[in-house]
Amino acid sequence: MTRIGGDLVVETLRALGAHTVFGLPGQHALGLFDALRRSELRLVSARVENNLAFAADGHARVSGEVTPFVCSTGPGALLTLASLQEARESSVPVLGISSQVPVAGLGGGRHGYLHELPDQQASFREVVKSVHVARTASQIPGALRDAWVSASTVPCGPVWVEIPQDVLLAPVSLPPITALTVPSRPLEPLPDLIAEASRQLADASNPVILAGGGVVRAGAQEELLALAESLRAPVLSTFGGKGAFPWEHSLSGQSWLEDWHCTEFLADADVLLVLGSGLGELSSNYHRFCPRGRVIQIEADAGKLESNHAALGIHADVKLALAALSVPRREPDGRAETAVAGLLSRVRDRLAGQDLGREQQLLANVRAAVPEDMPTFWDMTILGYWAWSAWPGALHSAQGAGGLGFAFPAALGASVHGPALAVSGDGGAMYGLAELATAVQHRLDVTWLIVDDGGYGILREYLTGAFGETTATELARPDFVALAHSFGVPAIRSTVDDMQADLAKALATPGPAVVVLPTTLRMFAPTHLEH
CATH class of the missing domain: 3.40.50.970 (Thiamin diphosphate (ThDP)-binding fold, Pyr/PP domains)
Incomplete structure (x- = not known):
C-alpha cells in the first residue's frame, strides 16, 4: 500500500517511543486515523475531545511518558484547551496532534473550509509549552521530534502539533522512519548557587522543607528523605507534592496547608527550602504566607523563581539539585520531631472542634x-x-x-x-x-x-x-x-x-x-x- 503523511506521523511516534495514542477522528484527520488502523500503536478513543486530552494527561501521569492524543481541526481542537491548561499548570507531558485545513487555506490563502479558524495556532500558543507546524511531509518527523523533546524536557508540559489535511493524505517518498534520537537535556544546578544553599542550610537552626510537585515529577523522594534526615528538618508537602515524603514519618508535617498553624510553622523557619513549588495560591494559604527567615527555592520552571517571594532561586531539576547539596549530618535531638508532633496536634484539635x-x-x-x-x-x-x-x-x-x-x-x-x-x-x-x-x-x-x-x-x-x-x-x-x-x-x-x-x-x-x-x-x- 502507498504510504501517506499519516503513516509518517505513526512511524515517528513509534520511533520516539509511543505505545498508546488517544484519538477522536474528524474529517481533516482521516489520513492519520487510517494510518493508526494499520499500525501497532494502541488507539484508545473517547467521546468528547476535552476528555480525550484529560485521558492522555492521566496516562502520562502514571506512565511518566510523553503521551500523544490526536483530534480534528477547529471545534474538536478547541475543546482540548481546558484540558491542556491543566496539563500545563501541572507539568504533564502531553503531545496534542491536530489536523488542519488544507495548506491552501493557511496563511491568508483560501477561506471557507469546514472547521477553519483564522489562526488555530494562536488559540494554543499561550496555553501549551510550544507549538509546532508541519506543512510538508518532510517536516513531519522533525516537528514531532521537536515537540516530543519540548514536552519531555524539564519542566515538562503539553505541546501542540498541527498538520494540514492534504499533507496527511498525500503519498510520501520519504523512507520509513524507524529510529529517532531524543536528546537528553538535564537541568543541572549552578555549582555556586548550590554551594550557597548548602552553606545556608548547614548554618540554619530551624530549617524546614516544603516539598512541591516538582519532587514527585523528578522522582526525588529518596534524595528528599536523605536530606531531611541529615538536617533533622520537618517536611510539609504541597497538595501537588503529596507522596513526596512518607506521611507517617516523625519529620512529616503532612499537608494541611490551608491551616494557619501550618502557614506559621513554615513562616517561622529561619531557612525554608522550597522544592519544586512556585508558592502559588494553594501552597501559600491564598498568598497570606509571609516568611520571616531566608527562602531557598529550587524550581525547574524559571518563571516561578521568586515570582511570589524573594529567595535564593536555583533553576534546576529538583533531583539533580538535591543530589548536589552537601550538608553535615546532624545528630537527632528530638526538637524537630517535637515541633512536628505539636503542629499536627494543633491541627487535630482544630478539626475536632x-x-x-x-x-x-x-x-x-x-x-x-x-x-x-x-x-x-x-x-x-x-x-x-x-x-x-x-x-x-x-x-x-x-x-x-x-x-x-x-x-x-x-x-x-x-x-x-x-x-x-x-x-x-x-x-x-x-x-x-x-x-x-x-x-x-x-x-x-x-x-x-x-x-x-x-x-x-x-x-x-x-x-x-x-x-x-x-x-x-x-x-x-x-x-x-x-x-x-x-x-x-x-x-x-x-x-x-x-x-x-x-x-x-x-x-x-x-x-x-x-x-x-x-x-x-x-x-x-x-x-x-x-x-
Missing part, C-alpha cells in the same frame, strides 16, 4: 478500600479538597488549573496501565458521563466513586458563606446507577456505612464500575490567626 468526624472517617474508608499502589484521580469536589490535606499519599487532581471533569477521563487514561479510581461530585460527573461508553468499549478497569449531594457542593458553601444564599448551585441530575446500567456498567447506590465494602468490591472486580454515594459533606473551616 468543628464536628467533622464523618468527613474524616469517610475519607479514611476510601483509603482503606483502595489498594496501596492504585492511582487515584480526584475532581474539584469537597471530598477531593479533603484529600488534598488528609489523603496519606500520592494522588492526582485538577488543582493545577482547577477545572471540573478531570477525574474520570484521566483515570480512564491511567487504567490503560492498570486499575484506577476516579472520585467526582455529581456536578463534575456530568462532564464525563459519555466516557462510560469509552470504558465499556475498551474494557478499561476504572472504578468511579460519585459523591452525590445534589449540586456544586463547594460553590454552595462559598456562596452561602459570602452572601448567605446560593445561586445556580442546585442541580437536576440523572439516576447515576440506572444511567451506568444503561451503558452496561455495574453500579451500586451505597451509604456512608457501606461505602468502604461497596467500593472495595467494585475495585476488586475487573472492568468499569460505578459507586454512587448520596451524601452532603462539609469542608473544614480555615483558621484565622494572623497577627
